[in-house]
Amino acid sequence: MKKPLAGLLALAATALALAGCGGDDAGDDGKIGGAITVLTQRTDIVNTVFQDYKKKFEAKYPGTTVKFEAITDYEGEVRVRMNTEDYGDVLLIPNSVNADQLPAFFEPLGTVDEMQGKYRFVRTEQTFGGKVYGLAITGNAQGYVFNKKIWTQAGVTEPPKTPQEFLDALKAIKEKTGATPLYTNYKDGWPLGQWEGARGSVSGDPDAAIKLAKDDSPWAPGKEHFIIDSLLYDAVQAGYTEADPTTTNWEQSKGLLGTGKIATMMLGSWSVVQMQQAAPSADDIGYWPFPNQAGGKFHTVVGGDYKNAINIHSKNKATARAWIDWFTDESNYATDQGGVSPVKSAGMPKTLAGLTAAQTEFIELNPAPKGEEGLAEKIGNAAEIALYDGKYRQGIVDAARGAKNQSKDEIFTNLNKKWSNTRTNLK
Structure with missing residues (x-):
């Protein structure tokens, strides 16, 4: 992945020089009509739910045609395609795109000041220079999804308050049930990136991302990344995860958790909802906060x-924008x-009842x-510790299961060194 990402960075610099602030030229006649291509990661519902969206949108805007491209390795494939101009009309902004690259690839949707009254997540996410470049398809709280039946069978009916209590619960699950206590989904990679969602949840600090970008040793004892990645390492080392992580399967794992063969996933x-759809009863699936209190x-x-965004090279930006507005x-x-609706006037979903019952405090991260x-992500990408893509956590799993000769201390020391060196060079 190094070569395409390097190309992406180079292209961003070139496009920024050519495109300025993101392109005021609409590239079409400004009228809603004609065909657009929408890229999506939802391979599971593109031929069902998304076809219903297509019908409703095309009915509202006669003369439009929506074509979907569902991509399994969304991050990897789209990152490569963005070295060209051919990456759809509407697409989900890949996590590897740094904030200062947004104007090179995407059309601005409006200013933060204009949009923050109506929409969630626009103050800090996929924004640059006071402009918003994407609108969230949905919003998420962070924690873990679990099979209530299995956890209850193991005697755990309240959310663990510490990492050690969580490990004790996994041990009880292993000893008292036939389920795999914790499933990493190692092979697909991206699910391990979901552990990064605990940033801010561990400390309860809305400035967590800002402080991370200024920290030379995020993996030092007591800090968020030490706590998050120690829990992953310790769970794997203790044998509480799948026997052979190289054979995991994301789509299959949903059914395994739904039917109780897997107890827990950090997502x-x-x-x-996806786990509920795979379970005999939706009531079998619960959601709890990351096992740490502040x-x-x-x-x-x-x-x-x-975030849905408009390709800056799209020849039909008016229809692309209409799709994003309608979808949102x-x-x-x-x-x-x-999920949590990006529209502020919408209420919270029933799926978060477990968080509410645990008296969890909901926080949004503050803008940098x-x-x-996006400085923390820029540091991570440059240091080859991309925080959300799961690759470096695959290394943690490998070490913990004995496939790589590295102790936890050695891993964290190396991560701190790479992070610190990169921070220094980026100053």
Whole structure:
């Protein structure tokens, strides 16, 4: 992946020089009509739910045609395609795109000031220079999805308050049930990136991302990344995860958790509905906060999922924008998928009842100071510790299961060194 990402960075610099602030030229006649291509990661519902969206949108805007491209390895494939101009009309902004690259690839949708009254997640996510470049398809709380039957069978009916209590619960599950206590979904990679969602939830600090970008040793004892990645390492080392992580299967894992063969997965709350659909009863699936308390209470960061955006090279930006507005305001995708709607006037979903019952405090991360937007992700990408893509956590799993000769201390020391060196070079 190094070569395409390097190309992406180079292209961003070139496009920024050519495109300025993101292109005021609409590239079409400004009228809603004609065909658009929409890229999506939802391979599971592109031929069902999304076809209903297509019918409703085309009925509202006669003369339009929506074509979907569903991509399994969304991050990897789209990142490569963005070295060309051919990456759809509407797409989900890949996590590997740094904030300062947004104007090179995407059309601005409006300013933060204009949009923050109506929409969640626009103050801090996929914004740059006071402009918004994407609207969330849904919002997520952070924690883990679990099979209530299995946890109850193991004697655990309240959410663990510490990492050690969580490990004790996994041990009880292993000893008292036939289920795999915790499933990493190692092979697909991206599910391990979901552990990054605990950033801010561990500390209960809305400035967590800002502080991370200024920290030379995020993996030092007591800090968020030490706590998050220690829990992963310790769970794997203790044998509480799948026997052979190289053979995991994301689509299959949903059915395994739904039917109780897997007990737990560390995923955003978007996962709850998918697990419920794979379970005999939706009531079998629960969602709890990350096992750590700050100030005597659980916290969860509520943030946006992938953001719909307009390809700056699109020849039909008016229809692309109409699709994004319709999808956000009218499709009901977020609520139907058990997520937090990006529309502020919408209520919280029932899928988050477990967080509410645990008296979890919901927080949104604060926007970074001007000039520091997306800085933590930029440091991570440059250091080859991309925080959300799961690759470096695959290394943690490999070491913990004995496939790589590295202790936890050695891993964290190396991560701190790479992070610190990169921070210094980026200053």
